[in-house]
Amino acid sequence: MPETPVCYEDVALAARRLQGVAHLTPVMSSRTLDERSGNRVLLKCENFQRAGAFKFRGAYNALASQLEAAQTRGVVTHSSGNHAQALALAGRLLQVPVTVVMPQDAPAVKAAATRGYGAEIVLYDPAREQREVISGRLKEERGLLLIPPFDDPHVIAGQGTAAMELVDQANGLDVVLAPCGGGGLLSGTALAVRRLNPHARILGVEPEGANNGQRAFRSGRLEVVEHPQTMADGLKPRSLGTHTLAVIRACVDDMLTVSEEQIRSSLAFLWERMKLVVEPSGAVALAPVLHGLLGCKGKRVGVILSGGNADIGAVADWLRAPSA
Amino acid sequence: MPETPVCYEDVALAARRLQGVAHLTPVMSSRTLDERSGNRVLLKCENFQRAGAFKFRGAYNALASQLEAAQTRGVVTHSSGNHAQALALAGRLLQVPVTVVMPQDAPAVKAAATRGYGAEIVLYDPAREQREVISGRLKEERGLLLIPPFDDPHVIAGQGTAAMELVDQANGLDVVLAPCGGGGLLSGTALAVRRLNPHARILGVEPEGANNGQRAFRSGRLEVVEHPQTMADGLKPRSLGTHTLAVIRACVDDMLTVSEEQIRSSLAFLWERMKLVVEPSGAVALAPVLHGLLGCKGKRVGVILSGGNADIGAVADWLRAPSA
Numbered sequence: 043m044p045e046t047p048v049c050y051e052d053v054a055l056a057a058r059r060l061q062g063v064a065h066l067t068p069v070m071s072s073r074t075l076d077e078r079s080g081n082r083v084l085l086k087c088e089n090f091q092r093a094g095a096f097k098f099r100g101a102y103n104a105l106a107s108q109l110e111a112a113q114t115r116g117v118v119t120h121s122s123g124n125h126a127q128a129l130a131l132a133g134r135l136l137q138v139p140v141t142v143v144m145p146q147d148a149p150a151v152k153a154a155a156t157r158g159y160g161a162e163i164v165l166y167d168p169a170r171e172q173r174e175v176i177s178g179r180l181k182e183e184r185g186l187l188l189i190p191p192f193d194d195p196h197v198i199a200g201q202g203t204a205a206m207e208l209v210d211q212a213n214g215l216d217v218v219l220a221p222c223g224g225g226g227l228l229s230g231t232a233l234a235v236r237r238l239n240p241h242a243r244i245l246g247v248e249p250e251g252a253n254n255g256q257r258a259f260r261s262g263r264l265e266v267v268e269h270p271q272t273m274a275d276g277l278k279p280r281s282l283g284t285h286t287l288a289v290i291r292a293c294v295d296d297m298l299t300v301s302e303e304q305i306r307s308s309l310a311f312l313w314e315r316m317k318l319v320v321e322p323s324g325a326v327a328l329a330p331v332l333h334g335l336l337g338c339k340g341k342r343v344g345v346i347l348s349g350g351n352a353d354i355g356a357v358a359d360w361l362r363a364p365s366a
Numbered sequence: 367m368p369e370t371p372v373c374y375e376d377v378a379l380a381a382r383r384l385q386g387v388a389h390l391t392p393v394m395s396s397r398t399l400d401e402r403s404g405n406r407v408l409l410k411c412e413n414f415q416r417a418g419a420f421k422f423r424g425a426y427n428a429l430a431s432q433l434e435a436a437q438t439r440g441v442v443t444h445s446s447g448n449h450a451q452a453l454a455l456a457g458r459l460l461q462v463p464v465t466v467v468m469p470q471d472a473p474a475v476k477a478a479a480t481r482g483y484g485a486e487i488v489l490y491d492p493a494r495e496q497r498e499v500i501s502g503r504l505k506e507e508r509g510l511l512l513i514p515p516f517d518d519p520h521v522i523a524g525q526g527t528a529a530m531e532l533v534d535q536a537n538g539l540d541v542v543l544a545p546c547g548g549g550g551l552l553s554g555t556a557l558a559v560r561r562l563n564p565h566a567r568i569l570g571v572e573p574e575g576a577n578n579g580q581r582a583f584r585s586g587r588l589e590v591v592e593h594p595q596t597m598a599d600g601l602k603p604r605s606l607g608t609h610t611l612a613v614i615r616a617c618v619d620d621m622l623t624v625s626e627e628q629i630r631s632s633l634a635f636l637w638e639r640m641k642l643v644v645e646p647s648g649a650v651a652l653a654p655v656l657h658g659l660l661g662c663k664g665k666r667v668g669v670i671l672s673g674g675n676a677d678i679g680a681v682a683d684w685l686r687a688p689s690a
């Protein structure tokens with residue numbers, strides 16, 4: 043295996059830091075799902091993670107691994123999504139001052155949740171400025187540590203702890219699927235599973251309209267999707283990062299894409315049949331399993347449901363809209 | 367304790383029949399909930415039960431306890447809700463023919479789900495006929511066994527197995543809350559908890575607009591609410607039955623009521639914070655805990671979330687409607 047910027051030992055260290063802090067989230071299953079897939083399907087419910095998504099794992103690990111610097115200098119990130127809330131919560135738990143750069147038009151509820159955990163929010167005008175520029179300037183001016191949402195060894199290592207738990211809870215797996223946006227969760231998952239279940243197939247899953255990861259996996263270099271088109275808003279980073287690309291190339295077996303309609307019906311299955319509030323991004327890795335894209339039977343298949351911070355009204359509207 | 371038409375031993379027998387058939391549903395908790403309530407709160411997630419609600423327990427137990435008669439004669443019930451689906455599923459598992467009497471205007475999705483489990487559906491016009499009359503006629507004409515939705519010793523005993531599990535999973539409880547419609551779940555819960563944790567307070571919870579149980583608990587006789595007004599449509603039976611009233615009078619400590627707004631905010635908490643799809647009826651027993659109606663601190667409080675068969679669009683609309 044080629045060398046990667048972060049390795050299994052980093053994931054194992056992260057698991058120790060997260061012990062008793064992150065939830066050991068449950069694994070759920072469904073007879074209907076098993077019958078429909080022809081496999082034994084085990085769903086890792088990161089929608090039940092603290093702050094509602096796996097992101098807490100990476101954010102906490104990033105702060106805990108450089109605690110003194112983080113506490114002294116404070117940290118900054120740019121995100122309007124789950125990473126912002128996760129970092130804000132991790133900062134509150136570890137007495138680290140957190141600054142979050144968010145676009146002015148971010149949903150008020152997300153800004154409120156982030157502020158609720160005690161973070162400072164700096165708004166910017168996305169039509170006129172770029173978020174990386176703002177966070178870079180804050181880093182310089184205030185001496186803050188930058189904690190990126192995915193392309194960071196500590197963040198990747200933390201995200202890998204979900205799959206580490208899953209392999210253990212499932213008593214071993216033949217196939218593992220994780221959604222891919224910027225690739226933090228998928229990279230961490232791949233590092234953990236490649237070591238713990240060396241023969242398992244590790245698959246990343248993306249929406250068709252946001253397949254920068256699949257393209258990068260094939261070409262071997264960063265690929266950009268300028269305007270990602272998908273309801274799975276957590277998977278909208280325009281490209282992987284250099285760290286996540288390196289790990290994904292080294293450890294992932296294949297990258298699949300799924301249609302919006304496949305994501306929608308997977309989301310409907312999770313809400314209606316399994317009674318789980320999962321956000322659209324969190325249903326993406328289930329879609330290949332429900333729609334017969336795996337090409338295997340009788341296997342033990344693990345799926346990471348990445349988060350549950352859904353806009354309930356928007357999901358309900360999507361679920362009841364007539365199929366496209 | 368006065369004699370009741372069904373006792374703890376019936377619940378224990380039901381638990382044996384349900385072993386390996388019903389799901390041992392998980393118990394979930396939330397730091398935020400514990401902090402807000404000042405108690406340790408344990409939620410029994412019957413929304414994850416087979417067919418989406420605790421009703422499967424009672425329906426299956428009723429068929430399994432009189433299996434030969436049920437298989438030979440077939441069974442009938444009147445219900446447009448969770449009991450119908452639960453009985454249809456239990457019938458499929460036990461090779462018992464099931465007939466369900468439903469109003470013509472029952473939601474198509476509920477009829478489809480019941481039919482999907484293999485039950486025969488007999489529709490009637492609720493403006494012209496009464497459902498009890500129709501099911502009574504089918505019972506006579508076809509010799510079917512009637513399996514009532516709540517006022518039946520076997521059904522009550524089956525429902526009690528949820529609380530039996532909860533007491534065990536929680537390592538003992540000081541207070542237990544269950545929602546009350548016709549009283550089947552509450553009766554079974556009370557029988558189980560009164561024996562297993564004799565000093566626990568057992569509380570039934572109803573919507574203010576459907577408080578027939580509270581009135582009957584106080585007066586000692588059946589009380590009818592002609593037109594129950596509540597979003598919690600599973601709690602709309604117009605009165606308790608003679609069996610459930612007897613058990614509730616004997617074993618329950620008090621009956622509480624909660625407002626629609628309290629139900630709504632409890633439902634919002636379950637969906638938004640805990641990521642659980644619970645139907646409005648299923649959130650009712652949580653409302654006194656979230657809204658400070660318990661009058662205790664530092665206790666171990668068990669709450670039964672009774673089911674998850676929500677109309678997702680209707681719930682989303684309710685959650686985003688401005689508070690009344």
